Amino acid sequence: xSHAIRAEGLEKRFGETxxxxxxxxxxxxxxxxxxxxxxxxxxxxxxxILATLSQATAGxxxxxxFDVRTEAHRVRQLIGLTGQYAGVDEMLTGTExxxxxxxxxxxxxxxxxxxxxxxxxxxxxxxxxxxxAKTYSGGMRRRLDLAASLVxxxxxxxxxxxxxxxxxxxxxxxxEIVRGLTADGVTVLLTTQYLEEADQLADDIVVIDRxxxxxxxxxxxxxxxxxxxxxEVRPIQAGDGEAVxxxxxxxxxxxxxxxxxxxxxxxADPAMMxxxxxxxxxxxxxxxxxxxxxSSLDEVFFALTGHHSDDIDAEANELAAGATKETSA
Amino acid sequence: xxxxLAPERAGTIEKSVSPPQAIRQTFTMTWRNLVQIKHNPxxxxxxxxxxxxxxxxxxxVFGPAMAGSxxxxxxxLIPGIIVQNALFASMTTGIGLNTDVSKGVFDRFRSLPxxxxxxxxxxxxxxxxxxxxxxxxVLVIGLLIGFRIxxxxxxxxxxxxxxxxxxxxxxxxxxxxxxxxRDPEKVQIFGFVIIFPISFLSNAFIPVSDAYPGWIxxxxxxxxxxxxxxxxxxxxxxxxxxxxxxGQPVLVPALWALAWGAVFAAIxxxxxxxxxxxxx
Numbered sequence: 001x002s003h004a005i006r007a008e009g010l011e012k013r014f015g016e017t018x019x020x021x022x023x024x025x026x027x028x029x030x031x032x033x034x035x036x037x038x039x040x041x042x043x044x045x046x047x048x049i050l051a052t053l054s055q056a057t058a059g060x061x062x063x064x065x066f067d068v069r070t071e072a073h074r075v076r077q078l079i080g081l082t083g084q085y086a087g088v089d090e091m092l093t094g095t096e097x098x099x100x101x102x103x104x105x106x107x108x109x110x111x112x113x114x115x116x117x118x119x120x121x122x123x124x125x126x127x128x129x130x131x132x133a134k135t136y137s138g139g140m141r142r143r144l145d146l147a148a149s150l151v152x153x154x155x156x157x158x159x160x161x162x163x164x165x166x167x168x169x170x171x172x173x174x175x176e177i178v179r180g181l182t183a184d185g186v187t188v189l190l191t192t193q194y195l196e197e198a199d200q201l202a203d204d205i206v207v208i209d210r211x212x213x214x215x216x217x218x219x220x221x222x223x224x225x226x227x228x229x230x231x232e233v234r235p236i237q238a239g240d241g242e243a244v245x246x247x248x249x250x251x252x253x254x255x256x257x258x259x260x261x262x263x264x265x266x267x268a269d270p271a272m273m274x275x276x277x278x279x280x281x282x283x284x285x286x287x288x289x290x291x292x293x294x295s296s297l298d299e300v301f302f303a304l305t306g307h308h309s310d311d312i313d314a315e316a317n318e319l320a321a322g323a324t325k326e327t328s329a
Numbered sequence: 330x331x332x333x334l335a336p337e338r339a340g341t342i343e344k345s346v347s348p349p350q351a352i353r354q355t356f357t358m359t360w361r362n363l364v365q366i367k368h369n370p371x372x373x374x375x376x377x378x379x380x381x382x383x384x385x386x387x388x389x390v391f392g393p394a395m396a397g398s399x400x401x402x403x404x405x406l407i408p409g410i411i412v413q414n415a416l417f418a419s420m421t422t423g424i425g426l427n428t429d430v431s432k433g434v435f436d437r438f439r440s441l442p443x444x445x446x447x448x449x450x451x452x453x454x455x456x457x458x459x460x461x462x463x464x465x466x467v468l469v470i471g472l473l474i475g476f477r478i479x480x481x482x483x484x485x486x487x488x489x490x491x492x493x494x495x496x497x498x499x500x501x502x503x504x505x506x507x508x509x510x511r512d513p514e515k516v517q518i519f520g521f522v523i524i525f526p527i528s529f530l531s532n533a534f535i536p537v538s539d540a541y542p543g544w545i546x547x548x549x550x551x552x553x554x555x556x557x558x559x560x561x562x563x564x565x566x567x568x569x570x571x572x573x574x575x576g577q578p579v580l581v582p583a584l585w586a587l588a589w590g591a592v593f594a595a596i597x598x599x600x601x602x603x604x605x606x607x608x609x
Contacts, residue, residue: 048436052439053436053440066342074344076441077342077343077442078342079440080440081436081437081440085432085433087432087435087436088434088437089429089432089434090432091365092361092365096361096364103357103360104354104357104438104443104447105441105442106353132368145437149440152441
């Protein structure tokens with residue numbers, strides 16, 4: 001099967017700024033490709049190039065088998081785009097926003113109204129259909145924006161930080177919608193600053209930082225690649241923490257961490273688990289909790305970029321609260 | 330439920346937009362810009378209150394001093410205010426464009442398989458409707474307080490089209506400003522800063538006379554606002570506003586006004602296009 005999205009060596013310069021430094025990626029038809037990265041990593045720039053809004057300084061990209069530069073009009077017939085900032089006309093009602101897109105795409109007046117009603121219902125906006133979009137809440141506006149990008153039944157959907165600034169419930173709603181779309185065979189490229197979001201939705205993840213792809217794989221592969229696994233032991237007697245740490249530290253490659261009675265250590269070889277249990281038993285330490293878990297994407301991100309995703313999330317929320325808009329990119 | 334989202338598209342993938350499609354898309358965009366008025370009638374009131382206020386204040390405060398009476402001032406003022414008003418109205422193009430760009434609506438349009446020109450053309454056509462409205466308002470108020478069309482009512486047609494042609498050319502200034510500044514309020518401020526001096530340094534409100542210093546007089550006479558106001562006076566009033574015995578030519582000032590408009594367009598169309606490209 002051919003790739004729905006394929007980019008090779010995309011570069012973008014804005015004057016002195018190097019927004020993209022040779023980004024290559026592919027997304028198979030019907031999958032979700034998560035593009036994970038902090039603010040300013042180049043996610044939006046890349047999405048805009050793939051969605052034909054912007055041209056790369058160098059490199060090549062195909063969407064649906066068409067060149068985004070030379071066959072932009074064909075690409076536009078296949079894609080839908082939902083940007084970080086909702087692209088809805090605030091003066092128009094929900095219905096009018098969708099009818100506008102449908103009419104532009106060549107549907108008749110009646111078809112357009114039917115399509116608008118259908119999508120408004122799908123996105124739980126029927127009650128607000130005749131209200132101006134400026135009266136909508138953030139979540140409603142985002143849903144309307146997504147509905148607008150689906151009017152043309154796109155095969156490939158670009159979602160640029162679709163949940164930034166949304167409350168957890170709206171975020172969950174949006175995830176459900178994305179899952180429904182992929183079930184219908186839509187290819188989704190989703191950029192996000194939220195590790196959980198990529199973990200939840202994406203079949204494949206690329207991690208982008210400062211205009212470069214620094215890691216690529218499934219969520220599991222990324223976790224395995226960087227963090228491996230983490231062994232956690234919690235003795236019943238909190239006083240046994242030191243003794244547990246000594247035993248675990250003896251077997252693992254890295255020094256263990258003791259926090260609130262929980263001893264944790266990254267390990268490369270899961271086969272050491274029985275040895276840990278034996279040694280603990282020999283020492284007569286009663287264990288309340290013993291677990292081997294995969295490293296979280298947060299740990300992955302920290303290992304790859306040198307900063308925690310928490311910092312980024314805080315930053316993102318600040319940005320969303322300030323609602324500052326960068327028109328430059 | 331899933332059928333609503335099924336990725337099937339009627340028809341085949343087309344290589345480019347056909348001219349009939351482009352025209353239809355432009356009209357859809359026009360509808361979009363006009364239907365906004367329905368939800369925001371304030372905009373129309375905005376376009377009406379300012380002209381009404383200007384006409385009344387100028388007529389009753391300056392009229393008697395300037396022309397001896399309110400009605401004697403009408404042939405000078407009404408065509409002049411119509412022109413000034415058209416310049417202000419042309420700023421709505423830039424304000425709307427700026428709003429679209431900053432709200433992300435423009436990106437949505439650009440991601441659609443539609444003619445690249447449709448969003449802008451649709452806006453310009455819709456704004457032409459607003460121009461017609463604001464001209465209508467000034468005329469009605471003028472007629473109520475003593476302005477008379479001394480030629481023929483049919484002269485309103487060429488007058489309207491001349492005004493429109495100039496406004497279309499001039500609106501490229503507003504397009505450029507709209508694409509250059511950060512928020513819509515700035516377009517408004519910029520508009521006031523440009524349009525007040527341009528419209529006052531003209532014969533829109535007063536006849537140009539020897540009393541003015543040479544350089545100001547030169548500016549006033551060369552000003553496209555003066556040419557356009559004169560052309561409108563020629564069409565609607567039919568005689569010189571100072572000396573009613575002398576006729577007021579139409580063609581020469583009309584051509585001057587359009588030539589100026591063409592100069593504005595020649596400068597600001599390429600600048601605007603460069604801005605457009607920069608946004609991508």
